Amino acid sequence: LALQKASMASLKKTISQIKLESEMETDCKAPTAGSGQECSTQEKVSAQGPQFVTGVIVKIVSGEPLPGRKQVKDILATISEVVYIDLLEGDTECHARFKTPEDAQAVMNAQTEIRKKHSWNLEVLSGDHEQRYWQKILVDRQAKLNQPREKKRGTEKLITKAEKIRLAKTQQASQHIRFSEYD
Helix, strand or coil, rough: CHHHHHHHHCCCCCHHHHHHHHHHHHCCCCCCHHHHHHHHHHHHHHHHCCCCCCEEEEEEECCCCCCCCHHHHHHHHHHCEEEEEECCCCCCCEEEEEEHHHHHHHHHHHHHHHHHHHHEEECCCCCCHHHHHHHHHHHHHHHHHHCCCCCCHHHHHHHHHHHHHHHHHHHHCCCCCCCCCCC
């Protein structure tokens, strides 16, 4: 029992050290003191959910099922910064939320190019459609936050954390650098 307590204590220490290191890496890296304050306010905004801004939602409609969320985001990110893609696997329509109305407008300006490559129809939501979509965002967020979560205690919780960290480290170590051939 003493050996088990000692090993769990050392496991807790290593997990806290790893967590501390990862927080230092992901912390806002800025030389000025003012930007540190911006980072903390940005976290508070995300805690209360997305704020209503008009003209930032673009509806994408396709004749065939859209590729995955990441592929759609990567395609649109070449034009403007995408905040979120609302897409279910195999859907023929999705919604993309951009940071500013100007970003959404830039995508709309590149609509002909996107239509040629991917045959997607794009439309910036406005008026009643936009209001309904923002309501959907808030309802979906509340449903996600109100989901019951599995409560783990003691060694079970600790072992799960350690397993997640181990899995992340092995995935990071086994990443391959792939070079694509160009003509």
